[in-house]
Amino acid sequence: PRHPDPCPVSTDLLIAHIRKAYAAACDLEKLLHREHAHLAPPLAFPLAARLGNLHEELVQQFVVFLSLCNHPSATQPIHNLPLKYKIPARLWDTGILAYLDLLRPHLPDTKDQMSTFILHVYGNLTTLVEMNLLFDWSETLGDLSRYRVAIEHDDPEDRDHWADIAKEWYLKGVERKPEKGRLWHHLAILESDWQKIINYTKSLFARKPFSPSKESILTVFDPSLSTDQVPCTDPLYNSFIAVLKALFLRIELDDFDAVVDDFILLFDSSNWNRVQQVLFITISALWNFGAPTSKLYIQRQMSSCSVELHSDDVFDDDDILPPLASSEISSVPENPHAQLQVESAIDIVLEKSSQFLFEILDLACQHSSKEACGAIYMCLRHMHYLATYGLLHLIEHAVKWNSLLEFLNSVVTGREIDDGCTSDPMDEEFKGMVVEYLQSTGSPLSQTEKIVVLAKEITQHYDGLVFDVVGVKFKTTSTLSVRLLQRELETQFISSRDSESEEEEHVVCNIDDEQNVQGESEAIRQLRERRRELRAILGQKEQSRITKIKAVGKKIRFGKIVPRATILMFDTNILVSHLDILKAAVDSGNWTIVVPLIVITELDGLKNSADPLGPSSVNAISTIEAYLHAHRVRVVTHKGNALNTLFFRSEDLNFSAEEGKRGTIDDKIIDAAITQKQKNTLCSEKANIADSVESVVLVTGDRNMRIIATARGIKTLSPSGAKREVVRKRNG
Structure with a gap:
């Protein structure tokens, strides 16, 4: 809150002081630009000291300007001047970063100069934080602290101290602006192992993603690319990185099932506490890590009733200060949605990540621990989100419906659950992300009650799941059975069509479709008939292929692997x-x-x-x-x-x-x-x-x-x- 001004100042006088401070800052900026443009190696100590004084003076001048704009007597247009004239960015780029980048190549000789300069600037910026300006200085102070980390090679204690300070500032920043991917990226650099990969994922999955994270995350997949990263010895972490690497880089997907099996084998009671992090990253993979070209992203945009529009901050048109030069005005990027094209092809990342997601859900349904219930809640929460946008059908084939129904029916009761708060601390992970859950209100519910309520809410938006009030149980619908059978039919048709070019025999599940099952719906009977027709169409080619396979069948049909015999x-x-x-x-x-x-x-x-x-x-x-x-x-x-x-x-x-x-x-x-x-x-x-x-x-x-x-x-x-x-x- 802004306190009343004990000594009111007229607007005209305040504007005069602001113009004077701005002119002085601009003169210093131009001088420093000229000085840096004419620099030639090697960097002499007297010159570095003189430039340091000029940079400190520029920082001080910007602080004066910002203080005047924050004066209690200032009008709203005056308060908006720092953002309109990009003062925070200019303070960082010209006042601070240019000098640090000048000294850094000459380390360790310039370490003392850099430390002194950083402490001076840090003190000035903390005074700006106390002014409660419109601009958030958390990222700037975090960057400054991280620079101090970079130069503290000889003193691990100081290095860790400044790393903690940097993380503290970045955490304050993401608390205020969780949608800012760049802050998550900077946090990831300071973290290790699980928290590092979580923050890199958030930097890409945030509503304002930070694209350089696509390169930074490669150091997680290959620690040798980073000079200061120590390889992790946690088997579960390394196994998960193999899964994530396949999804992120889209490589070795033919071996994806084996990689997933390796990961599932390592999951036990000792590491279920990691399931929340695993599921968050997996859900982001469903959305292709926030890429606007992902299948879910496109379908959500098409199904939304309204499109959220973002506009730049609007400022008053009063010409208090001279207009910015054209070079100081950044161009506005084109809207990426304008060039999106809807593709009918199956998104391989969506397929594999949904497979992995529901493998974990299946595993969680077989356990009774608190962490397992949390995993079930997290999966159902996202299924509910997808159902509200009509997207759940895109991944329904990957759900292990039998185990999910068995779990739901084991916890559901005939007692009516009043509308309560189905929100959970785990939902906080998605604040500012491409997927963000609405916070519900009401009386608190237990974890299993939240799961039951979520499942019932899913039935209101999704036609594949219903709740039988009389029988007090959840069950899938015949509509879902039709869709799953249709998908199976299409998959078999594609496999049969493409099998001629394969080197190995494609084994197709032998489903007895020659007999109609008593009580099945007319739609399913029609699908079975359609299956017969398609097989008849492929009959001649398939018969020719089978004949060729039988000729070498004994060579490619393998037996069982048996101990002592194999x-x-x-x-x-x-x-x-x-x-x-x-x-x-x-x-x-x-x-x-x-x-x-x-x-x-x-x-x-x-x-x-x-x-x-x-x-x-x-x-x-x-x-x-x-x-x-x-x-x-x-x-x-x-x-x-x-x-x-x-x-x-x-x-x-x-x-x-x-x-x-x-x-x-x-x-x-x-x-x-x-x-x-x-x-x-x-x-x-x-x-x-x-x-x-x-x-x-x-x-x-x-x-x-x-x-x-x-x-x-x-x-x-x-x-x-x-x-x-x-x-x-x-x-x-």
Whole structure:
């Protein structure tokens, strides 16, 4: 609140003082621009000191100008002058940043000058905060504090102290303006691990996103890109980063299911406290991290009854000060929505992120912890948001409806729940974001009551879910069944059409649609009939394709992986990056482990590589040697000959491309697997082992190698698949 002025000043006199202060500031600005333009290296200390005095004087002059504009006797047009003439930005760019950027390349020689200047400016800016101006100085003070962090290399205590100060200012800023993505980005730089990735996500998902975060977030995916980032050792975090990396960069999506499985396997009672952060980031991924071209964003814009318009601050037209030069006026960006085009193609990020979101919801429905209930609430909250815009049908196919209904019906009661407050502290995470929830009022409800109320509200906006008042239970509708069946039909049709170009057989679920189910709706019966018609259309081409597949069917139809009956053969990349899989398999005592000799040879060639490849290769070789000596691992040539020791080893390798063969290292490893399969098959026949048991499995992280091996009749496992097999069979 502005206090009455004890010494009133006439408006004319105040304007005269303002014009004088502004003219002095402009003169200093022009002088500094000229001085900086004519600077030539090296930077002499006397010149740096003189420039420092000029910059301090300019900052002081701007502070005087801002103080006058904030005078209690000032009219509203005068109060608006600092924003109209971009004084805060000019103070930072010309008064502060230009000098800091001049000194920074000359560190550590200029450290004392920078520290002195920062403290001087910091004191001036804190006085502006006390004036309660229209402009928020939190970001400026945070940036200034972060600059101090950057120069404190020798004193970790001071560095941490200023980092805490910077975070405090940024937190004040996001509290006032959570929609400002740039503030979240600056906070992310100062944080680590989970909080870092949350803040980077918010900087992109905010209503005013900060696009440089798209590059900054890459340091999370690859810590080697950052000089001061320490790699995280939390397995859950690293597994989630693999999921996020696939969604953000749209890479390795063919292995997305395995990556998700790895993450779900790590979720237990000890880390359910992370579920809120995981779900927030996953929900932002549904919206393609706030991109206006995302499918949900476009559909929401189309379904909204009104479009929210933003306009610049309106100022009085009184010419108190000279107009700004054209170079000082920033251009207004074009409205991105003007060029949006609605696309019917499925958004792959939406597909994968919805799959991941509802995998977590499915997992939460199977637990009873407080955190699990929070996860269910968070998912239903967003489902409710989507339902109000008519968007829930876009991801309904990914929902695990059976487990969700089972949970809802286990907590719903016949007691009528009065309208209460369904808001939750978790909703605060979405303040200022592209998706922002309305805060409801009323009496507080328990977590399960909020979930039930949300589910009932979803039924009011979404035709796929209903609440049976008589039976006191939730259930899905026949309308949803029709849509899910229709989608399944379309998916199968597309798969059948595209399968001719695939190298591997596409297995389609065999659904008995020749019989109508008693009591099913007419719409579903029509869809079943349509399915028959489409299959008839594809009949001739499909029959031709099936005939070709049957000719090589025995080569590409694999059996089960069974401990003691199936050989696990390991590729080089597994031994370098996932040696723990080999150790777990050996320690379980359930598997016959084989390592091709050419893999050992390849590891030998990697021993002298830079860290971490070199040390990992040395560790892998020593581990295999120990296991070989203990007769727990076999080392074989590509022709099937076994070695008893690695001290004397040689192999006749011909890498020339013979007719019908290839000559790469990968091919030699696959050759070794084929040889082992042939030998093991003979042994299996003598031991009366079922044909449904796979004799040899190649474990490799190389996707191309897995495809080639599969085509040559060798079953393969990815690293995550191998972990599941080893852990499952060991625990089972």
